[in-house]
Amino acid sequence: MRFWRNLLDGLILWTAHFFAILIIASLWPGTLLARILVLMATILALAIAGWHSMLVLRNMRAAPDDFTRWSGGLALLGYALAGTAILYQGLPSLLA
Amino acid sequence: MTSETGFDPKLYDRFPTAEARSQSEVEELERIWAAPRGWRRLTIVNNNYVGLWYVATAFLFFLLAGVLALVIRTQLALPLLGVLPQETYNQFFTMHGTVMMFLFAVPMMEAIGVMLLPQMLAARDLPFPRLSAYAFWAYFVGGLCFFCSIFVGLAPNGGWFMYPPLTSTTYSPGINADFWLLGIGFIEISAIAGAIEILVGILKTRAPGMTLARMPLFAWAMLVFAGMILIAFPAVILATLLLELERALNWPFFDATRGGDPMLWQHLFWFFGHPEVYIIFLPAAGLVSMMVASLAKTELVGYQLIVLALLGTGFLSFGVWAHHMFATGMPTLSVGFFAAASMSVSLPAGIQVFSWIATLAVGKPSYNTPTLFVVGGLVTFVMGGLTGVMVAMVPFDWQAHDTHFIVAHLHYVLIGGAVFPVFAAFYYWSGMASRRRLSERMGRWVFWLMFAGMHITFLPMHLTGLMGMPRRVYTYLPGKDWEWTNLLSTVGAFILAAGILLFLIDLARNFRFTTENDVGNLYGGGTLEWLPTGLYSTRSIPVVKSRQPLWDDPKLARHVAEGRYLLPYSATGRRETLITSPVRAEPQYLQVMVGPSVWPFLGAVFTAGFFLLLTVQAYALSIACLPLATLSILRWLWDTDRQVPQKEVDVGAGIMLPTYVTGPRAHGWWATICVLVVAGMIFLMAVFSYLFVYGIHPSFWTIPTDRWWAFPVAAGYAAGASLTLYGRHLMGREGASKWSPTAALLFASAFIIASFATDWFTWQAQGFDPEVSAQGAFAQAMLALEGQMIAVIVLMAGYLAARTASGLVTRPRNTTFDVVSLFLLYTAAQGTATAILLRFFPASG
Numbered sequence A: 001m002r003f004w005r006n007l008l009d010g011l012i013l014w015t016a017h018f019f020a021i022l023i024i025a026s027l028w029p030g031t032l033l034a035r036i037l038v039l040m041a042t043i044l045a046l047a048i049a050g051w052h053s054m055l056v057l058r059n060m061r062a063a064p065d066d067f068t069r070w071s072g073g074l075a076l077l078g079y080a081l082a083g084t085a086i087l088y089q090g091l092p093s094l095l096a
Numbered sequence B: 001m002t003s004e005t006g007f008d009p010k011l012y013d014r015f016p017t018a019e020a021r022s023q024s025e026v027e028e029l030e031r032i033w034a035a036p037r038g039w040r041r042l043t044i045v046n047n048n049y050v051g052l053w054y055v056a057t058a059f060l061f062f063l064l065a066g067v068l069a070l071v072i073r074t075q076l077a078l079p080l081l082g083v084l085p086q087e088t089y090n091q092f093f094t095m096h097g098t099v100m101m102f103l104f105a106v107p108m109m110e111a112i113g114v115m116l117l118p119q120m121l122a123a124r125d126l127p128f129p130r131l132s133a134y135a136f137w138a139y140f141v142g143g144l145c146f147f148c149s150i151f152v153g154l155a156p157n158g159g160w161f162m163y164p165p166l167t168s169t170t171y172s173p174g175i176n177a178d179f180w181l182l183g184i185g186f187i188e189i190s191a192i193a194g195a196i197e198i199l200v201g202i203l204k205t206r207a208p209g210m211t212l213a214r215m216p217l218f219a220w221a222m223l224v225f226a227g228m229i230l231i232a233f234p235a236v237i238l239a240t241l242l243l244e245l246e247r248a249l250n251w252p253f254f255d256a257t258r259g260g261d262p263m264l265w266q267h268l269f270w271f272f273g274h275p276e277v278y279i280i281f282l283p284a285a286g287l288v289s290m291m292v293a294s295l296a297k298t299e300l301v302g303y304q305l306i307v308l309a310l311l312g313t314g315f316l317s318f319g320v321w322a323h324h325m326f327a328t329g330m331p332t333l334s335v336g337f338f339a340a341a342s343m344s345v346s347l348p349a350g351i352q353v354f355s356w357i358a359t360l361a362v363g364k365p366s367y368n369t370p371t372l373f374v375v376g377g378l379v380t381f382v383m384g385g386l387t388g389v390m391v392a393m394v395p396f397d398w399q400a401h402d403t404h405f406i407v408a409h410l411h412y413v414l415i416g417g418a419v420f421p422v423f424a425a426f427y428y429w430s431g432m433a434s435r436r437r438l439s440e441r442m443g444r445w446v447f448w449l450m451f452a453g454m455h456i457t458f459l460p461m462h463l464t465g466l467m468g469m470p471r472r473v474y475t476y477l478p479g480k481d482w483e484w485t486n487l488l489s490t491v492g493a494f495i496l497a498a499g500i501l502l503f504l505i506d507l508a509r510n511f512r513f514t515t516e517n518d519v520g521n522l523y524g525g526g527t528l529e530w531l532p533t534g535l536y537s538t539r540s541i542p543v544v545k546s547r548q549p550l551w552d553d554p555k556l557a558r559h560v561a562e563g564r565y566l567l568p569y570s571a572t573g574r575r576e577t578l579i580t581s582p583v584r585a586e587p588q589y590l591q592v593m594v595g596p597s598v599w600p601f602l603g604a605v606f607t608a609g610f611f612l613l614l615t616v617q618a619y620a621l622s623i624a625c626l627p628l629a630t631l632s633i634l635r636w637l638w639d640t641d642r643q644v645p646q647k648e649v650d651v652g653a654g655i656m657l658p659t660y661v662t663g664p665r666a667h668g669w670w671a672t673i674c675v676l677v678v679a680g681m682i683f684l685m686a687v688f689s690y691l692f693v694y695g696i697h698p699s700f701w702t703i704p705t706d707r708w709w710a711f712p713v714a715a716g717y718a719a720g721a722s723l724t725l726y727g728r729h730l731m732g733r734e735g736a737s738k739w740s741p742t743a744a745l746l747f748a749s750a751f752i753i754a755s756f757a758t759d760w761f762t763w764q765a766q767g768f769d770p771e772v773s774a775q776g777a778f779a780q781a782m783l784a785l786e787g788q789m790i791a792v793i794v795l796m797a798g799y800l801a802a803r804t805a806s807g808l809v810t811r812p813r814n815t816t817f818d819v820v821s822l823f824l825l826y827t828a829a830q831g832t833a834t835a836i837l838l839r840f841f842p843a844s845g
Helices: A002-027 A032-061 A066-095 B009-014 B023-033 B038-043 B047-076 B086-121 B129-152 B176-204 B217-249 B262-295 B303-319 B321-328 B332-344 B346-362 B369-392 B394-400 B404-432 B440-466 B483-510 B556-561 B599-615 B619-638 B667-696 B707-731 B740-764 B774-805 B815-840
Strands: B576-580 B587-592 B648-650 B656-658
Touching: A002 A032, A002 A066, A002 B303, A002 B332, A032 A066, A032 B332, A066 B303, A066 B332, A066 B346, B047 B086, B047 B129, B047 B483, B086 B129, B086 B176, B086 B217, B086 B262, B086 B404, B129 B176, B129 B599, B129 B619, B176 B217, B176 B599, B176 B667, B217 B262, B217 B303, B217 B667, B217 B774, B262 B303, B262 B321, B262 B346, B262 B369, B262 B404, B262 B667, B303 B332, B303 B346, B321 B332, B321 B394, B332 B346, B332 B369, B332 B394, B346 B369, B369 B394, B369 B404, B369 B440, B404 B440, B440 B483, B587 B656, B599 B619, B619 B774, B667 B774, B667 B815, B707 B740, B707 B815, B740 B774, B740 B815, B774 B815
Parallel strands: none
Antiparallel strands: B576 B587, B648 B656
């Protein structure tokens, strides 16, 4: 299970961020508070993504075999995709 | 090299073995895996047969829904035509969408999975062959009966998404909507059964050495596909259940005048409905990724990126459901999130498209039929994707919503993203199942007719939509400038149909099904499905060292056929396959499999009978089918989970593996977890529905009075869970008697049943009438959901007791015991959550 968690951490982070901001926007619709909270959640999620990416990168350098390096690379790409989507989803809080 | 299970990877160096093997081993494999003949063909469970029947049935539904589309297009060819009366037109477009989505697209992907995956993974079969047979027969019988409703004017007529209040009894008083609700709910069960089979098969039956980094991309796509089905389909199962309850019992889940909300249906439906599009697209993308490398005669560019794209799409597609609801007046900020997610999901789709283009660019693609379909599909899908980005922009969507622009967009995506790749796959893989190859010359005609027909139909339809023609209208007035574009679309539809007709002629002339003397690898594929096979799959199971093993080791096919790899014989004299670990595919144990049986067929027929007879209100017959279906399924299960005399066997080159394991290593454990994920998702969606409706209409809700009953109920469930854990503890103890672990589980069941009864009766005493308010209706529905789990527990307890009495519950480990334990623990957790939710939300008035 740990392998799968490591592999999918980035995308799980995207899921958590998406549903968190959706709940925030539903609980306080049309308010400044909602926008501020969404912005904070986005910054937090991006910080987690950045921090975890660094950890994955460090583990990849010490990987014992090709497969571990490959799965680490996939996890890293997952963070990149999730980070892009999280950043994009945070924008409506600045624009709405 | 690191090991996942403790298996020493150096053992792989023993293969290929040097010594020659006896021909009698092949004859024994042929005898063991032989398929029954005559009427006993109904009992076949081999993936070659079930897979082909599945593909053929899905294709039949494609043709039937296509005929409906032709009639629809004929009706719309000119203004004020009277080919179809209005009511019949409503039934035709509803059935066209429903059949294409539920009876063609998803089942076709599962069918191709059942047919190709065992060979692609070099497994003897998928791990639950009887489940595959059950899923197929349920789909076949249920699907055909469902379709026949159109011949008697009882077909659903509320659109493929069946929005209430249009589908409530007020506006749809007949049983047409019930056909959809019960029929589709039932067919979803078949889809979930297939998904579990595929998911466990991919994770547990890969050839040794086929790590996730070497897994064929179709298997990756099917893994994500199956996972998405487990998460998405429960939403529509719950939605259909709630709407049917509303129609049958007048419980107002979607009735705003009594505290329900019709928007709830849209949320539940589209939480399933949009991922559904990717559920259809991803397997097709997996097929394209496999084909494009062979057709371009080069390694696929960006394997790792495509895996990322598959996983990314699997996740991101669950964040886009409300883009179907931009016109419903949701809060602006929420709409912004869904628009952003809808655009984000084009990133992984784009990654795949660029990888395929790059592969075609660096390789040397041949001008043949599968290449044409792959490239044609790519072009069409990209065009559909671009209009998808357009409608992800909210202001544009408001203009285009519910017009023919959307019809054009979705057909571009689905035909380009799924239909053309499936036709490419027909040509590419037909060599695996036919004695003769399909005609290349006719194939090109098929492609060009289909490609031209598709674009002539749907390109002008964008304009029709932008000029304002709404969807789902059975005719239109002259003078609106819609005549020419509509006429063109109709001409295109018939050209498309001509292409499909030509394909049928090609099939009739050239396709000759075989399991042994196939024409083989026509396009030079490098993956394992092109190894020589019989009904037992490959003679021996190879060790995989790369992504294209046949390209990298030209001797592999010969060595496999000579039995120089794993399991070149039947080690136990029964059907069996190698079970490997989920990540690095290291051998773990030998699964002894069950063979042909009539029980999956009967189980499917009676299950279909139960649902369909319920639809036509033949209640006595319907209720009679339920115990028959249950008994058939229990009888089929009775043959499973048996130990063989050999505790360990040599699977080749002196590698010894056990023949029976339990817990997380066992394939049965994984399947049970999948079932519980489905149950958990249904419950989660019910909780969401409860809170959503409360959030929209709090004024209809009142605070329950006797809240404290939640505590004794929860304590009862906790006692049941504790006894279950104690039973598992007893199972491993040598001193415990034969009956004591089972007795612990039976007592646990009794506690759980008693807790549920307490919850039920104390709630009824509160006086919430389910017909009066949504609160009462939801509470009753959530208790009914728990009641369903309790019914399963009762069956399981009886089944476990019967197996214990028959000496089939082996010590110190037993899969049946594990499965019952997991169900008991889950039911206790869900029951506790239900009791707390009903009594503590709303918390204040």
